[in-house]
Amino acid sequence: MRPKVMEEIEALRGVNSAKVKEAHEAGKKVVGMYCVFSPSEIALAAGAIPVSLCGTVQEPIEEAEKVLPRNLCPLIKSSYGFAITGKCPYFYFSDVIVAETTCDGKKKMYELMGELKPVHVMNLPQTAEGEDSLEMWKKEIVRLIKFLEEQFDVEITEEKLRDAIKLMNRERDVMRRLHKLNAHKPAPLSGIDMMLAQWIKGFNVDKEAGIELIERLIEEVEEQIRQGIYAFDEKAPRILLTGCPIGLGSEKVLRALEEAGASVVALENCTGYKGLDVMVDEDKDPITAIAEKYLKTPCSCMTPNNRRLDLIKRLAEEYQVDGVVDLTWQACHTYNIESYTVKKFVEEELKLPFMQIETDYSDSDTGQVKVRVEAFLETIEIPATTN
């Protein structure tokens, strides 16, 4: 049975787009962000509202392809398409966009996006390892602080940064506790609902209200666990989904897995658990602490990216998964190449079944995705449960 609070969470889509408009009209500043590398704390400390931007739907891709090449990842095309068509309220009401040099496709797209809005691109190092990388990234954090201070004519004080860090840590903590509910066997929440709740948080204009809502969801789910009400039964194969980000509109592989009877219990991707794993250290100097946290994001744009393997291992164990599915958006070179490493790691080290699916947002390969997913689940044998 689906928790009742999920309806309120779904309704946030409408609520948030109205709230971002209200906030804009009331003179509040809005900072649009695409990526889990974007430090929301800085925007909050500048007295602005950080919001995620749309990029998970097929529809605006056609418009984007008037400018962008066709063989580019759908996430970049969708993001750009939303921006130029004015169909994403969050982009529309953003005063500035904060972006990063994650992959080549994105960083070149941001150049074009700069024609529409002030786009501040943070230079990410190519590796998360070593002192130099951290120093460089710290400078980028400082550069962002200066940019927002100038844009909004405000002062970002240490105190404001500390408050913002606490707020964001509280949001991370509640989202992490929510995600961990599905470590329970059988899982109380469907993977689709988990994805929705995790993805929608980025659009929350009112962070406190968002945290409160998730607290209530956790309470309701915990009560369901006590009553023995679950989203799937014990026989459902438990899947860890890793790879490229997904949101509403690009959830086709997640949906195909659950429609075929799997229970997607862990989302390692950056719209799921990836950004929740590490907190910002509240005792350290705020700039160092923020830089350290974000640089630890185990994204395939970093080389090497062993932290991702470590996270997959921890999640696979904690969530007692029966298989790992790696989703790659077409033309996402970094995740696509890294899939080979992940496959070897999952099969040889974790001794778990692994499958990569490379696809885009369209429905053109629905049949093929279905065959792969079903065949993968047919290969997974669920050991008889002992409890």
Add this chain to the structure above:
Amino acid sequence: MHYIGIDIGSTASKVSIFNDNELILNFVMPTGWNSKETSLVIEKKLAENGIDLERSKVVATGYGRVSVPYANKTVTEITCHGKGAYYLLGKDATVIDIGGQDTKIITLENGKVTNFTMNDKCAAGTGRFLELMANTLGVSIKELSDMALLGEDINITSMCTVFAESEVISLIGNGTNKESIARGILNSITGRVYSIAYKHGIKGTVFLTGGLCEIDSFVNMLSKKLGVTVETNPLARYAGSIGAALQAKNI
């Protein structure tokens, strides 16, 4: 009791029937554009052969597996090809199935599918590619394959079926002989299978299923490219339907 496996593929539909443990009949027909109609034609054909569906178990597989209204169960073609190949070969293997729209590499361990890889959504390296290229040259797939053995070892470099066709047309325009073009086409298939198979990992015997197993020249060229002797079986085109029929026994 009859156990029937029906494999509605993108190009051909295959049917295999067991009478208890004995494989008594296999037949194939083009799928056409309507897999529901194909399944009704199959139903009629089964009746003509004295098969009483009321007293049989039916498993459907392949792309049209959901279009067989009288099936008791559907299973994916990956699992069915694996089971069918194990039945035909009698031991574990790495199964290569070159289908109409997909090429699949399947690892069998203890008779069970433990891993598989499929080509991405594109006709490169599939039976459909070969069929289109044969049409461009105005020959059958068998003729194309036999011709290729006599040709020079050239390469068709386009991975995309549409572009490969233009490449073939420009080769014809340049006066390259048909045999060499045929060789290029076959090289493109075996090359594609080579990369998918090795990315997947080859263990033990390599067993080919799908319609191409009936063409010796193709099996030879594939063996050469993979560097191992590719084994097959006259019934390997029915691996999917045989596997489906075997699964009908578990219903």
